Amino acid sequence: MTGGNAIRGTRVGSGPMGESERGESAPRHRVSYWCANNHESRPSFALDAEEPESWDCPRCGLPAGRDQAAPPAPPRNEPYKTHLAYVKERRSDADGEAILAEALAKLRAQREGDF
Known part of the structure; x- marks a missing residue:
């Protein structure tokens, strides 16, 4: 037996939790967004939540829109001015x-x- 008097236990939130302990999650649906590089992002939203018109692409950071054929244009970079x-x-x-x-x-x- 090892020496020491370590207290064994659990910390809050470390155990397995099921739906019964967390509560019911809101019903969700996925929305597709496309950026100018043709990357698709599919965030999920609650059914009663308002969906944004644009979403930042997690792969390249460009703005993404819902229309795959006409994604938003990349923002114009202004050069540094002295x-x-x-x-x-x-x-x-x-x-x-x-x-x-x-x-x-x-x-x-x-x-x-x-x-």
Whole structure:
């Protein structure tokens, strides 16, 4: 016999459970969704639950729809833009030159005041 005084028992939820202990599960049905890569996903929903129009494909992550012939288009990836790219979208080159000239004039005025 081994030494020690281990307490043997079970933890909550470790034993076999049947339907009688859990209760009745809701009646379910499966719905097919297809992504642009033609992967089929078949999640199950309760009969009285509202089914979503789209579902994320578990294989590739693209959005999937119920119509196999016309699945949703993959989302468009916007390239990363730098701060300068956003500024150039809002300002023309002439605006940039005017702002730069104004900032340089302020700096020159401050330098003349320091001496």
